[in-house]
Amino acid sequence: MPIPLFNSIASWLLKKRYHQIELFLKYPGEVQEEVLFQLLGIAEDTKIGRKHEFNSITSYKTFSERIPIVSYEEIEPLIERTRRGEQNIFWPTNIKWFAKSSGTTNAKSKFIPVSAEALEDCHYKSGKDLLCLYLNNNENSQLFTGKSLRLGGSKELYEDNGTFFGDLSAILIDNMPFWAELSSTPSSKVSLMGEWETKMSAIIQESIHENVTSLVGVPSWMLVLLNKVLEETGKKDLLEVWENLEVYFHGGVSFNPYLEQYNNLLPGKSFNYYEIYNASEGFFAIQDRNNADDLLLMLDYGIFYEFIPMEVYGLPDQKVLPLWEVEVNKNYAIIITTNSGLWRYKIGDTIRFTSTNPYRIKITGRTKHHINVFGEELIIENAEEALKNSCQKTGAEIIDYTAAPVFMSRNEKGTHEWIIEFRKAPEEIQYFTEVLDNALKSLNSDYEAKRYNSMTLEMPKVHIARKNLFYDWLNSKGKLGGQHKIPRLSNERVYVDELLEMNS
Numbered sequence: 001m002p003i004p005l006f007n008s009i010a011s012w013l014l015k016k017r018y019h020q021i022e023l024f025l026k027y028p029g030e031v032q033e034e035v036l037f038q039l040l041g042i043a044e045d046t047k048i049g050r051k052h053e054f055n056s057i058t059s060y061k062t063f064s065e066r067i068p069i070v071s072y073e074e075i076e077p078l079i080e081r082t083r084r085g086e087q088n089i090f091w092p093t094n095i096k097w098f099a100k101s102s103g104t105t106n107a108k109s110k111f112i113p114v115s116a117e118a119l120e121d122c123h124y125k126s127g128k129d130l131l132c133l134y135l136n137n138n139e140n141s142q143l144f145t146g147k148s149l150r151l152g153g154s155k156e157l158y159e160d161n162g163t164f165f166g167d168l169s170a171i172l173i174d175n176m177p178f179w180a181e182l183s184s185t186p187s188s189k190v191s192l193m194g195e196w197e198t199k200m201s202a203i204i205q206e207s208i209h210e211n212v213t214s215l216v217g218v219p220s221w222m223l224v225l226l227n228k229v230l231e232e233t234g235k236k237d238l239l240e241v242w243e244n245l246e247v248y249f250h251g252g253v254s255f256n257p258y259l260e261q262y263n264n265l266l267p268g269k270s271f272n273y274y275e276i277y278n279a280s281e282g283f284f285a286i287q288d289r290n291n292a293d294d295l296l297l298m299l300d301y302g303i304f305y306e307f308i309p310m311e312v313y314g315l316p317d318q319k320v321l322p323l324w325e326v327e328v329n330k331n332y333a334i335i336i337t338t339n340s341g342l343w344r345y346k347i348g349d350t351i352r353f354t355s356t357n358p359y360r361i362k363i364t365g366r367t368k369h370h371i372n373v374f375g376e377e378l379i380i381e382n383a384e385e386a387l388k389n390s391c392q393k394t395g396a397e398i399i400d401y402t403a404a405p406v407f408m409s410r411n412e413k414g415t416h417e418w419i420i421e422f423r424k425a426p427e428e429i430q431y432f433t434e435v436l437d438n439a440l441k442s443l444n445s446d447y448e449a450k451r452y453n454s455m456t457l458e459m460p461k462v463h464i465a466r467k468n469l470f471y472d473w474l475n476s477k478g479k480l481g482g483q484h485k486i487p488r489l490s491n492e493r494v495y496v497d498e499l500l501e502m503n504s
Contacts, residue, residue, distance in 0.1 A: 006158060017132045018160040025300040025358045027319040029324040036063065039337060044191070048078075048090045048343060050281055058497040060322055069320065069335055069344045071210035072110050079111055080419040081346075084161045091341030093114050097175075099168040111165055114282040117339040119175055120309060122301040123168075126283035127277075127380035129298065132248060133288045134274055138246075146244050147185045147210050151217030151225055151417050152192075168280045187208045196480040200225055218252035218264070220400065220485070226265055239266050251276035254363070254384040257398045260391065261423060277363055281347050282338050285361055294362050299323075302339030328353045331379070333367050350379065368488050374407040374456050376447040378440070380488050384440035387420075387436035393435050397487050400486050402472040404496040406461065419499050421465035433462045469503055476502075 022450060024031040040063070046053040057063050066455065074080075078089050079098075087094050093115055100109035114123075145261055152169030164171070170478040173191045181188065186206040208229060215222060235241050248262065248271075255262075255275060262273070277285040277295050284304050285295035297305070305323050310331040312318040320335060334349050336342060348368060351361040365380030388399060401420040418436075426432040437460055441448040450456040470486050475503040487495050 003258070011203070013107065017129060018136050021132070021311065028299055029322075032304060032323050035300065035302060036060065036215075036337065039302065039304060039339060042164065042339075043092060043341065046088050046092055046341070048341070052343075063289040063470060064320060064322075067344050069346060071346050075345070076343075079113060081474045082113060083111060083165070085165050089341070090343065091339075093117065095340065096163045097171050098163060098165040099167045099171055101280050103204060110280070112168075112259050112385065113340045113342070114248065114280075115173060115340040117302060119172070121339060122180070122283050122303065123172055123278075125301060126278065126286065126298065127377045130274065130276060130286050133286055134247060134249075134272070137288075137290050140274065141246065142244060143213050143246065144213065146242075147148070147183055148212035148216055149203075149207050149210075149212045149215040150184050150186075150191065151222050156294055168278075172236070199387060200228060204229055208233060208241060210242075210243055213244050213246055215245070215250075217247040217250065218485075219250050220253055221259045222248075222250070223258055223265075224263060230265070237267055239268055245271070247274055247482075248270040249276060251278055254380065256384040257391070257401070259388070261397055273402060276312075276504065277361075279347060279349070281336060281345065282340075284334075288360075294360040297323075297359040297361055298325055304337040306335040306337075306344065307351075309336060311368075323359060323472055326353055326356065326359075328356060330366055352381070365489070368491075369407055369487060371403065371416060371489050371491055372405065373449050373491055376444065378416070378444060378447055378448045382440060382443045382447070383489060385443055386436055389439040390426075390432055390435045394428075395424065396422055396426040396432060397424040399423050400465075400468060402470075402486055402490070402495055402499065403460075403490055404490045404493045407493075410465045413454065413458050416460045417493075417496055418462045419465050419496060419503065420462060421467070421469055425464060429462060429464060433460055436462065463500065463503065466498070466503055469499060473499055473502055 038114055040049075040057055045051045049055070052067050057066060066413065075090075082095055083098060087143060091113065095113045095115050097119070097288065098111040099114050099115040101112060105167075110347045131143070135461055136144065150173075152167065152173050154292065158165055163306055166174075168228035170192055173188050176184075176188065186203045190202045193202060201224065215226075215427070217225075229238065229241060230236070233241050245266070250264070250273065255273065259273075262349075272290060275287045275295060283298070283301060284303070285297045299305075307326050308318050308320045309325070310323070310333060313333045326332065329352060331350055333349055334351060336345050336347055337347070346367070348366050352364050354362055355359045362381070370377070370379045387401065391398060391399045399421040401418060403416050403418040406412075406415045406417050437451065440460075441451055444504050447457070471480070473482055474486070490496070
């Protein structure tokens with residue numbers, strides 16, 4: 001089939017899906033309730049379903065009263081039984097895939113069940129929807145005249161007791177539909193390579209001569225790859241390597257610290273950036289407008305959403321809200337019930353609604369990745385925006401960072417200690433620190449109150465990390481590539497202390 005004709009047919013098929021998206025935009029509550037009762041009906045004869053009498057749940061109220069909210073640790077024994085081959089525990093169809101969580105740096109790994117329904121009706125459906133929404137906004141796109149350069153996880157899939165586990169991206173690539181494989185580069189063989197450095201070289205060799213029209217991957221690791229592409233080719237920017245490159249689909253970490261560097265690599269004024277929100281547990285939201293900074297919550301992927309206001313999160317009387325009761329500009333922890341058999345599961349992410357008609361969100365951080373030792377309630381959203389502001393004012397460029405508290409002692413007040421690896425360091429680190437501090441004050445009134453006259457918090461301490469510090473630290477943990485992330489904020493000092501020792 002000629003490439004222009006394939007591009008036209010693919011675009012037409014994907015755009016047809018937009019009419020279904022319009023349905024949940026118009027009737028969000030009804031669609032979410034339908035998802036919930038479909039899940040309950042499908043799973044009513046599982047062990048979990050019989051235990052909680054799914055067959056007699058006829059309202060959201062009964063569902064919320066009867067089924068407890070759980071963390072991974074609480075359901076790990078059930079997941080381990082399924083990994084050993086026992087089925088029909090929390091989902092009726094056989095589950096043989098488990099996404100090994102790569103969002104945590106803890107020694108203990110999480111194994112998130114991935115059902116056939118989740119692969120088809122959530123993860124792959126979201127991939128088509130991402131293209132659908134992009135094409136709907138960009139009528140003249142030539143996306144399908146070329147290939148998508150994907151950067152997935154660096155771990156191979158491992159078989160264990162008849163089940164398989166690995167990075168979610170590796171599972172998706174291994175089960176990828178033919179149409180996606182045909183339009184992607186590198187090959188699945190290279191994408192699933194386990195050794196990171198070898199894989200990077202192989203991706204470059206396979207991809208630099210392709211007509212790449214889009215990029216897909218986590219910003220931090222994609223940046224490493226793209227800089228290596230320029231080193232290999234000797235070109236000054238990526239549009240000299242791939243002249244038809246038009247969009248970068250990104251997710252996994254905040255894009256703010258990397259935007260300026262990507263703009264330098266991709267200087268075309270018409271270039272598009274589209275953000276996605278996915279995790280091992282499911283695919284949740286997609287940017288649905290050009291140049292937007294919020295994401296459309298996707299409501300018909302077999303995922304039922306609930307939300308806990310962060311001001312009561314973890315308290316005995318915490319209030320849990322369905323989608324139709326949320327408010328804009330409040331910080332919520334997400335609870336999900338999914339077509340992989342996760343029932344009222346805490347994924348650990350926090351979001352804020354920017355709109356409820358339709359339901360659009362911004363990712364604000366992690367329930368555990370924040371600093372609140374002194375009542376300052378510093379979340380990742382604050383940190384990312386403050387760092388972006390500081391870089392703009394000082395001309396700096398950041399590769400990676402982390403921050404943690406310095407605890408009060410008898411003779412010293414508390415503060416925050418930052419380790420930042422710069423691609424381009426500021427001329428004066430003290431000025432950068434002052435700008436960062438002032439930006440945090442303007443973004444977070446609790447932080448500002450604690451910094452007032454340095455009564456509780458002193459001026460932050462900022463250390464310049466040596467080159468490749470965070471890369472070497474991740475390598476020491478066996479966590480190079482793919483979706484592995486630096487822990488940005490922590491109430492504890494374990495990460496900061498390890499990094500400071502390696503930096504000395």
